[in-house]
Amino acid sequence: MTPAAASNDTPGRTPDTGLRADAERNRDRILAAARHLFATEGLGVSMASVAREAGVGKATLSRRFATREELVNAVFADRMDAYASAVTDALADPDPWHGFAGYIHAVCAMQAADRGFADVLTMTFPAAKALEARRAEAFHGMLDLVARAKGTGYLREDFTSQDVVILLMANAGVVNATGDAAPDTWRRLVAHMLRSYATPDAPIPPLPDAPAPTALYRAMVRITRPGPA
Template sequence: MTTAEPGLRADAERNRDRILAAARRLYAREGLGISMASVAREAGVGKATLARRFATREELVTAVFADRMDGYAAAVAEALADADPWHGFTSYIENVCAMQAADRGFADVLTMTFPAARALESRRDEAYHGLVELISRAKAVGRLRDDFTSEDVVILLMANAGVVAATADAAPDAWRRLVGQMLRAYAAPGGELSALADAPAPSALYRAMIRAGRAE
């Protein structure tokens, strides 16, 4: 029995790694709507094995996106370290939206709450408090509109998640146009603005609309 333990532990660790790798692939490609059963099939393990490693969806999501939530919190810290509050604010928005564009699952994570996933929510809270400070600083130097609130960032992330999901195949850079236009809406009058990304080609948007229709 004693000699079998190391082998059992190694098998369990391999299964855990396979599950995480499968979940990352599926979440990045399809978003968080993927079922636990689909993750088990992708990993090549049984549902019982998946349940032993991750009893709930929240546990799996936490394990998959822990590093990305660290990156999310780090983006706020980096923005706060910028000597130019407006540049820090715009860089933060662009970086976080780029993280969404790179991973549809993470795009969903940023627009959902997971009360049972305490580690994930703790990092989100940390990032939120930094964001509030970032907004205050950008307003103090007269570059961000006075009526802008942290809730506007949540709305933007929800909108960006939708754009990423709808255009990922046909117009993968469409989110950049959305973010650029929204930053112009957030800016106080008279400030210098960075160049706006080109609009997607009409044909690319049409393909995205067809794809979205088929998904319904």
């Protein structure tokens, strides 16, 4: 057996990555911890908190992910792929207005499902090249989607791509504020916003019920006193 061949069979190493098995396990634990913390608490959690959740030292975390941007890129790569796919699916809809409305709802639902991703969609990470490339791809597809929806006469002519960004910022705020206290509040916000974007003749979906006053009260308490309401 040649030395080169023997190196591929060294115990404790994974052939596909070349990382020691324990290092690969640490990476998986870090990603799982970051996904959980970002989804439940948003991107404001510290790298030290991620290390504690993963059960590794800060030095181990730094070896795997030297910057927050690298960690964010790894955690949200699949979600950004889904975000880009939402545009592709909307563009494939034979009814451009229906595709546009479906895209808006789908992206806001992604935000509602993951507080961290709600933040990612309203922030930029210049060092996370892959993440930003997918964002750019999705943005250009969205511009095409907006143009097609306007062509139906159902989307207002004064609607701009900036309005999508404003909606995502507003929805992120609602998602982060309401949390588990009133988790479906975002649906009513999105429905109201779609009505504001539509021309008088546009077919619009029914307006979801408003959250119960007690649920909104719990959400307000949650804002002033972070933690379970």
